[in-house]
Amino acid sequence: MTKNILILAGGISKERLISLDTGFQVAKELKKNGYKVKISEPDVNLSKNIKIFKPSIIFNALHGQFGEDGYIQTILERFKIPYTHSGVIASSLAMNKIISKKIFTKNKINTPKYIHHSYKKNYFELIKDIEKKLKFPVVVKPINEGSSVNVFICTKKNISKILNSMKIYKEILIEEFIGGREIQVAIMGSTKLGAIELIPKRKFYDYKAKYSKNAKTEHIIPVDLPKNKLNEAMDLSLKAHKIIGCKGVTRSDFKFYRNKFYLLEINTQPGMTKLSLVPEIAKYKGISFIKLIEWILKDATTEK
Ligand SMILES: Nc1ncnc2c1ncn2[C@@H]1O[C@H](COP(=O)(O)OP(=O)(O)O)[C@@H](O)[C@H]1O
Ligand SMILES: [Mg+2]
Incomplete structure (x- = not known):
């Protein structure tokens, strides 16, 4: 059965362009695989778009404020249509770095002072x-x-x-400031999907290092660390995912310095372009881009 998938992309955060990139790429992949797709901005037309298109699932491809922080999730709950990624509370807890760091510390997850x-x-x-x-x-x-x-x-x-x-x-x-290495871990539901190391050529992993091809950040997979050390980062990520109450796919960003992991943050709406980190980790684990998207769709739900 063909499913109607409404992709929410764009928005008003500073990550609008990244979200549109995610939205367009997810849309292209879904269309290629026989899905009916519509992209919508999370604006005044959303309600109308939902009424006309009648989506069976909403794929949230938004990033940043009003997309990743619980606000749009509250609105999506009202439509009673399953939506992807984390729900209201987990999104708002994870997006607020002060609150999430307090939760990490309370649960013995090391984070920078x-x-x-x-x-x-x-x-x-x-x-x-x-x-x-x-x-x-x-x-x-x-x-x-x-x-x-x-x-x-x-x-x-x-x-x-x-x-x-x-x-x-x-x-x-x-x-x-924590020196050392930059390691990120992807979680998929209750599965520790894998890790990737980033070696930026710039002073740190800034916006340009993340998105500009000229910045030439090196992506290293598998991460060159002893198995038990890498497992430690994976365990911390799954723990953070669970205590914040996340759902679907998340990505935890770490610094690794003097044999110790420091969790900087957990992302509830990680980038989902074909070249983003979670799809790259998934691909390494044998999960294609479409399979990853389909898993995320299958995991979609409402909280109420
Ligand atoms: N305490 C820190 N010590 C060293 N580098 C950091 C620290 N905090 C952030 N950075 C650098 O800045 C990047 C972005 O920080 P992060 O906290 O993940 O915020 P964002 O939500 O913008 O990704 C990190 O990937 C890392 O390169
Ligand atoms: Mg980050």
Whole structure:
């Protein structure tokens, strides 16, 4: 039976273009395999599109704010149509890096030390605090963005300028800088799908290192680590996936330094272009792009 799949893509977050790329590629793959597909923006026309197209499943290809943080999931619950990836609460917990780091720490998952800065503290006090708790350099980042948007490595010299440029956020996260390797793990339901190592040619795995072909980030699979060490990262990822209450596919981002894993975040809407990391890990494990998409569709549900 042909299924009608409505793909939600685009949106208003800073990751709009990445989401459209994911949406178009998933649509192309589904069409090639006999599905009826419609792409819709998560805007005022969504309700009309659903009424006319009558999808049996909604594939959420959105990233970032209003797509990955529980807001759109709440709206999708109202339509009572199964949708892919995590539900309302898990999406909002995972998207908020402060809340998810608190949950990681409570559950003995190592994550970089941090300061939650809301611009209420005097600048010099903040610097003193950073020197005492974290030491320079530090990583300054938004609490709820993705794709390394507005993530900066800061020294004592340039932090004032960066902090000023981040005032749009009202609240930010300042983390200790963790050197070493960049390793990411994909979880598929309750299965530890696999891991990949990224070796950026740039200063760190920033937006350009992620999406620009010229940046030439190296992807290493399988990851060159002893089996028990790699299993440790996989176990931590599955644990994070479960305690946050995630569903479907997630990707956990780690730094690996001095034989220790530091979980930076768990992504509930990981990139799903053919060249994205989760599809790359899946392919290595013998799961084709269409098989991965079909698994995600089959896993779609509503919470209520
Ligand atoms: N504490 C840290 N130490 C070192 N590098 C970091 C740290 N936090 C982030 N980074 C770098 O920035 C990238 C993006 O950070 P991440 O927390 O995963 O946010 P995003 O949601 O934007 O992907 C990471 O993949 C890593 O390269
Ligand atoms: Mg990340």
